Amino acid sequence: MKFRTLALAAAIASVGLSSAVFSPAASAQAQEQFFPVLVGRTGPVAPNAVPWANGYVDYLKLINAQGGINGVKLSYEECEFGYATDRGVECYERLKGKGATVFQPLSTGLTFALTDKAPVDKIPLITAGYGRSESQDGSVFTWNFPLLGTYWVAADVAIQHVANQLGGLDKLKGKKIALVYHDSPYGKEPIPVLQERAKLHGFDLQLLPVTAPGVEQKSTWLQVRRDRPDYLLLWGWGVMTSTSIKEAQATGYPREKMLGIWWAGAEPDVKDVGAGAKGYSALALQHGAEPNSKVVKDMLAMVHDKGQGTGPKDEVGSVLYMRGLISAMLGVEGVRQAQERYGKGKVMTGEQVRWGLENLNLDQAKLDAMGFAGVMRPVQTSCTDHMGSSWVRVHTWDGSKWAFSSDWYQADDKVLRPMVLEAASKYAAEKNIQRRTAEQCAQ
Amino acid sequence: MFYRENGQFKTSYAADQQIFTIAQDKWFVWGLIAFAALAVPMLADEYMFRAILIPFLVLSLAALGVNLLVGYCGQITLGAGAFMAIGAYAAYNFMVRIDGMPLVLAMLLGGVSAAAFGILFGIPSLRVRGLYLAVATLAAQFLCDWAFLRIGWFTNNSSSGSVSVAKLEMLGWAIDSPTEKYLFCLAFVVVFAFIGKNLTRAAIGRQWMAIRDMDVAAEVIGIRPMFAKLSAFAVSSFFVGVAGALWGFVHLGSWEPAAFSVDRSFQLLFMVIIGGMGSIMGSFFGAAFIVILPIFLNQFLPLLGSLVGVTVSTAGISHAELIIFGSLIIFFLIVEPHGLARLWSIAKQKLRLWPFPH
Numbered sequence: 185m186k187f188r189t190l191a192l193a194a195a196i197a198s199v200g201l202s203s204a205v206f207s208p209a210a211s212a213q214a215q216e217q218f219f220p221v222l223v224g225r226t227g228p229v230a231p232n233a234v235p236w237a238n239g240y241v242d243y244l245k246l247i248n249a250q251g252g253i254n255g256v257k258l259s260y261e262e263c264e265f266g267y268a269t270d271r272g273v274e275c276y277e278r279l280k281g282k283g284a285t286v287f288q289p290l291s292t293g294l295t296f297a298l299t300d301k302a303p304v305d306k307i308p309l310i311t312a313g314y315g316r317s318e319s320q321d322g323s324v325f326t327w328n329f330p331l332l333g334t335y336w337v338a339a340d341v342a343i344q345h346v347a348n349q350l351g352g353l354d355k356l357k358g359k360k361i362a363l364v365y366h367d368s369p370y371g372k373e374p375i376p377v378l379q380e381r382a383k384l385h386g387f388d389l390q391l392l393p394v395t396a397p398g399v400e401q402k403s404t405w406l407q408v409r410r411d412r413p414d415y416l417l418l419w420g421w422g423v424m425t426s427t428s429i430k431e432a433q434a435t436g437y438p439r440e441k442m443l444g445i446w447w448a449g450a451e452p453d454v455k456d457v458g459a460g461a462k463g464y465s466a467l468a469l470q471h472g473a474e475p476n477s478k479v480v481k482d483m484l485a486m487v488h489d490k491g492q493g494t495g496p497k498d499e500v501g502s503v504l505y506m507r508g509l510i511s512a513m514l515g516v517e518g519v520r521q522a523q524e525r526y527g528k529g530k531v532m533t534g535e536q537v538r539w540g541l542e543n544l545n546l547d548q549a550k551l552d553a554m555g556f557a558g559v560m561r562p563v564q565t566s567c568t569d570h571m572g573s574s575w576v577r578v579h580t581w582d583g584s585k586w587a588f589s590s591d592w593y594q595a596d597d598k599v600l601r602p603m604v605l606e607a608a609s610k611y612a613a614e615k616n617i618q619r620r621t622a623e624q625c626a627q
Numbered sequence: 628m629f630y631r632e633n634g635q636f637k638t639s640y641a642a643d644q645q646i647f648t649i650a651q652d653k654w655f656v657w658g659l660i661a662f663a664a665l666a667v668p669m670l671a672d673e674y675m676f677r678a679i680l681i682p683f684l685v686l687s688l689a690a691l692g693v694n695l696l697v698g699y700c701g702q703i704t705l706g707a708g709a710f711m712a713i714g715a716y717a718a719y720n721f722m723v724r725i726d727g728m729p730l731v732l733a734m735l736l737g738g739v740s741a742a743a744f745g746i747l748f749g750i751p752s753l754r755v756r757g758l759y760l761a762v763a764t765l766a767a768q769f770l771c772d773w774a775f776l777r778i779g780w781f782t783n784n785s786s787s788g789s790v791s792v793a794k795l796e797m798l799g800w801a802i803d804s805p806t807e808k809y810l811f812c813l814a815f816v817v818v819f820a821f822i823g824k825n826l827t828r829a830a831i832g833r834q835w836m837a838i839r840d841m842d843v844a845a846e847v848i849g850i851r852p853m854f855a856k857l858s859a860f861a862v863s864s865f866f867v868g869v870a871g872a873l874w875g876f877v878h879l880g881s882w883e884p885a886a887f888s889v890d891r892s893f894q895l896l897f898m899v900i901i902g903g904m905g906s907i908m909g910s911f912f913g914a915a916f917i918v919i920l921p922i923f924l925n926q927f928l929p930l931l932g933s934l935v936g937v938t939v940s941t942a943g944i945s946h947a948e949l950i951i952f953g954s955l956i957i958f959f960l961i962v963e964p965h966g967l968a969r970l971w972s973i974a975k976q977k978l979r980l981w982p983f984p985h
Binding site for chain 2: 223225226230234237262263264266269270273274276278280281292293296297298299301304316367368369372373375376393396608614615616
């Protein structure tokens with residue numbers, strides 16, 4: 185009897201499985217542009233990844249409420265991968281089959297895994313503010329778009345900001361700067377630039393890794409207590425950041441001397457610490473918390489007030505919500521740009537979206553019209569530059585909200601460009617890729 | 628009625644020593660292999676290959692390796708993820724550092740490197756047993772995590788610590804489409820499953836099982852515990868190392884040490900426990916259960932929700948997936964502590980009497 189029920193259950197399950205898996209996956213509607221959404225709504229990165237996902241999905245809803253891209257409505261589907269690379273690859277394969285034309289992997293490890301798949305599948309990857317830094321070189325990384333800056337840009341600006349605080353780049357000599365980082369490809373990305381800058385200006389760089397997910401950092405902060413670095417850069421992610429700030433508080437390390445990356449510079453990171461995090465700064469790759477911008481007001485009026493908002497209403501306009509929103513905007517604008525060339529009101533393919541992203545030109549007038557005035561600076565990409573913009577500001581937590589505390593910085597191309605070219609050439613040699621020529625770019 | 632050995636007479640020792648003594652079993656296995664090699668490539672789509680079948684095959688191979696050690700030799704290990712990592716990184720280094728290295732040879736050498744470390748980390752098994760041994764093998768896991776994160780040489784000084792492999796090619800055959808990758812993995816798995824099956828039937832496998840059942844008694848009847856245990860570690864690590872190389876090269880293409888974290892070790896151990904300890908078939912059942920079920924739940928729950936008119940949030944699905952998956956593990960361990968492989972053999976037993984059970 186028991187066996188019979190078991191066998192029955194197994195049979196039903198296997199039938200269900202095969203129907204779920206073998207059913208034709210390409211069921212995307214013909215007249216809708218499909219946007220896959222890779223999210224991390226559970227797991228150690230959830231505090232930061234949830235607002236990102238809400239912003240992303242909300243922007244797609246906003247575009248639909250405004251009538252789509254030249255009339256083409258957007259459809260989307262979320263897939264939860266919880267920052268695990270192998271589940272992320274599964275999500276990618278699943279959503280690819282549904283007609284995805286642009287992916288935003290939201291994880292450096294996953295970006296590495298997908299970078300090799302994208303050229304084969306002909307689907308561009310947008311990694312807005314993250315991803316692999318050398319992919320800025322679009323003539324090698326045809327399908328990667330690290331729009332609005334990379335971790336190398338962030339690291340470069342971090343050093344500029346520290347120098348600014350000290351009163352000049354020459355004052356860096358002999359100073360100690362520590363990097364507390366999430367021990368993963370994400371956390372390791374900035375290291376080459378920091379090492380280059382350390383050589384250039386003669387400061388002492390200390391590397392203090394924190395094992396993922398980063399809830400256990402006592403030994404790292406003992407080292408900080410012992411060495412007392414002059415400045416501390418924090419490459420944290422999810423639960424790691426708030427733990428770091430609490431440890432800094434316990435160690436008595438001044439929060440004013442701490443500078444986080446944008447992932448570590450949002451409300452969830454500091455809210456629980458509250459006043460204890462006062463004075464902590466973070467790099468904002470363009471935008472910070474923008475509750476007063478026009479796009480946020482539009483969002484509230486057209487999506488949230490109609491009861492269609494994805495997350496809590498009071499999070500609309502928060503730092504990572506804006507990051508998700510801008511990431512979605514970049515994808516949408518890529519499609520819009522592609523339609524300029526391949527036909528307005530049509531659904532674009534991955535290759536066409538790639539062209540759109542490579543020829544993106546969001547000038548101030550366009551940004552103002554979309555409601556991004558004051559939120560970000562213009563972005564213009566080209567075949568050789570897939571990043572489009574390297575402007576960064578610094579914002580500081582005042583105990584209750586993030587407020588900008590610096591002017592705009594721009595990453596120093598004299599330092600970065602040779603590094604990007606060198607790393608990209610190394611990748612091209614490893615993978616046997618020919619750099620695209622000017623003619624191939626023009627196509 | 629159909630599945631019974633009546634009338635199948637063995638007239639030679641060779642016939643008596645076949646892997647599958649019952650003709651139906653033999654036909655079933657050959658049929659299964661033929662189906663996997665010929666029919667599946669025509670039926671399955673890209674998603675099926677890349678997201679389900681390839682991970683399933685590779686992790687089956689790894690589970691098979693772990694099963695040789697845990698199920699057949701009785702030595703509990705929590706270092707399987709580390710041996711996968713050693714296999715993958717060693718194969719990577721052989722490929723990168725030696726010009727013109729053939730792919731398959733690099734993978735096998737990755738397995739050999741893993742075997743060497745397996746012997747090294749198997750040495751504690753000569754003195755400690757059970758949970759203590761599990762803790763000792765955990766050291767291998769942490770050592771490898773540390774080494775591959777911190778020592779730049781292993782990753783060819785990649786700044787991010789992530790390594791990636793160039794195009795896969797074997798004797799002029801470029802392995803790039805999902806179907807080819809699947810067939811490549813399938814070939815490995817079939818060959819290794821037969822090797823594993825034969826090893827467990829041979830003298831060495833009997834030694835392992837004797838050690839598992841009672842090591843003092845085994846020693847009394849003349850089995851050298853050191854040889855038996857260390858050979859089990861070596862063979863098991865070799866299998867796991869090759870699986871690691873396949874996981875890195877064929878499935879991920881580019882990976883970081885987190886791909887072989889302690890979670891992977893636990894996952895492999897669970898596969899063996901759920902699938903059935905001391906059973907080659909069980910390794911496949913366990914891998915199927917652990918790899919496919921979560922993905923299936925993840926896709927099935929929204930469908931189920933839409934049938935009854937409920938939209939389940941993405942986070943809700945993830946949480947439900949973990950809850951159901953966990954409950955199923957407990958359920959199977961309660962109703963069948965010997966694993967899914969035991970259910971399989973019960974089914975075969977019943978089928979022999981069907982339709983006239985006595």
